[in-house]
Amino acid sequence: MAVRFLMGILCLVFLASQGIAETPVPQDKRKQTVIGKYVTARQAYEMWKADPDRVRILDCRTREEYLSQGHPTMAYSIPAHLRMRGGSLRDNPEFEARTRQRFAPGDVILxxxxxxxRSADAVNRLAGAGFRNVYNVVDGFEGSDGGGGAATGWKNSGAPWTRDVNPELL
Structure with missing residues (x-):
């Protein structure tokens, strides 16, 4: 167990030294967090591959989005917001508690x-609940071209995703 933990730490140190573990602070303030840890979707996948027992991917979209639009194959669905009648969103009052039930204090949560x-908001809520090793995946699942024509996001990164449902991840 200790060897596995040390290997995970070494992998994260290696990734950080290669510029893979974190991305710069986003220019868009709506994507910035109080913790200040950011990764792209591609970096998130590389971090998960390096230590899948300790690096967790949390999809904070609504359950409907998770199921209909697809999701990272290994992502846990814990909605930070709930869609109300009429389409508006409100905070999910169980978000922090469900995250605490699902993940260990030492886990890296992407x-x-x-x-x-919304993931930036979710990171801030988790920070308020005492989580410290939490990153915002700044380009998200769908990504955007940012006006520059380059497709971003998990779906466009080559990382695995699915529309299939694994009940253990719900």
Whole structure:
């Protein structure tokens, strides 16, 4: 167990030294978090591959989005917001508690939404609940071209995703 933990730490140190573990602070303030940890979807996948027992991917979109639009194959669905009648969103009052039930305090949690805005809010909520090793996946699941024509996001990164449902991840 200790060897596996040390290997995970070494992988994260290696990734950080290669510029893979974190991305710069997003220019868009709506994607910035109080913790200040950011990754792209591609970096998130590389971090997960390096240590899948400790790096967790949390999809904070609504359950409907998770199921209909697809999701990272290994992502846990814990909605940070609930869609109300009429389409508006409200905070899910169980978000922090469900996250605490699902993940260990030492886990690295990579939070993803559609485009990096709601995940920033979710990271801030988790920070308020005492989580410290939480990253915002700034380009999200769908990504955007940012006006430059380059497709971003988990779906466009080559990382695995699915529309299939694994009940253990719900």
């Amino acid at each position: 939070v993803i939404c559609r485009a990096g805005y």
